[in-house]
Amino acid sequence: MQVAGWHVELEFDEDESHTRAAALLRLRDGTELRARGRATRDPRDPNEPRIGEELAGARALLDLAQQLMAKAGAEVRDLERV
Template sequence: MMHTTVGWHVELEFREDEQHTEAAALVRLPDGSEVRAHGHATRHHTDPHQPRVGEEIAGARALNELAMQLLTKAHGEIDSASGRTSHSINV
């Protein structure tokens, strides 16, 4: 039995000001395609300034969106190859 190791490279970039954090996520797939997603976090004015927390929230939201896009992409590929509609699993 042969095992194949495949690696995906995921990049996250953040833009921040005193109140907002935006995250951009990108994954490059082995076939050369790319999937991109964005996430956002807003600090409530009474919360202390904690940039790392904003990054974690915005990053998680971007990665969640990335995951949903990858599921949609995979189901589209299954549908094309099989000629029928695949059933998605809700995350």
């Protein structure tokens, strides 16, 4: 059995009402997938940066997941042609 690992990096940029997340996923084949996510705080909500990070981060990770599914699907199709 071979043990594999991936590295995901998330960085956040915030102001008083917006949080932006940038995600980077490095795969074993050398592929790097990048994604972004955003969150906007309603002015009536308390200023709690952690929540904005969680929402923006989750949206960036969802984008990464969709990219990863598309990559895997394309690789399966390529193998089926052989």
